[in-house]
Amino acid sequence: DAKTTQPPSMDCAEGRAANLPCNHSTISGNEYVYWYRQIHSQGPQYIIHGLKNNETNEMASLIITEDRKSSTLILPHATLRDTAVYYCIAFNSGGSNYKLTFGKGTLLTVNP
């Protein structure tokens, strides 16, 4: 799986959009970009994933650049409950690889 690079921490004001960047410059054509988050002491929570098109669901939007070397997770109206560690993962389960690998992620702190 391609290595991803995320800033270790970010701050965001409550009610504002939180834009979390992720670099995955070595991503291969069949690797999806997945985002998870982990609120303190809880199990990780799946947010969204995409291959090359932008994606949106009830939680967030995912913007993937045309060259697929980076992506941005957007939380449109951040709340205090969005404070968490956010993980960006490039993953392809082709062949015998089923191993979703988590890095250290970005600690997003939403401030009142």
Added chain:
Amino acid sequence: NAGVTQTPKFQVLKTGQSMTLQCAQDMNHEYMSWYRQDPGMGLRLIHYSVGAGITDQGEVPNGYNVSRSTTEDFPLRLLSAAPSQTSVYFCASSYSWVSGSSGYTFGSGTRLTVV
């Protein structure tokens, strides 16, 4: 629909003791896996299963055994607990391991301390 259920939530073991961490899902998911998370670190894959009767090792399998006799259950057995196994353990499941499928559902974790 309970999702992924892990028991117990907390456990203290003495060095050398054995125990089984339970994981059950009611979503008919094929794929199940166990991760451990140590303070300040990301999650590391211990073992995984792509279906009943099929298991394989992840990054850190030593000291742990798994079996998958049913689709619903994926227990993790610690053979002889060591202080290095003090960690938070998460079980995860997904209906498929195929790229592009929906993400994994995680349990709430088991906090294990080995003294």
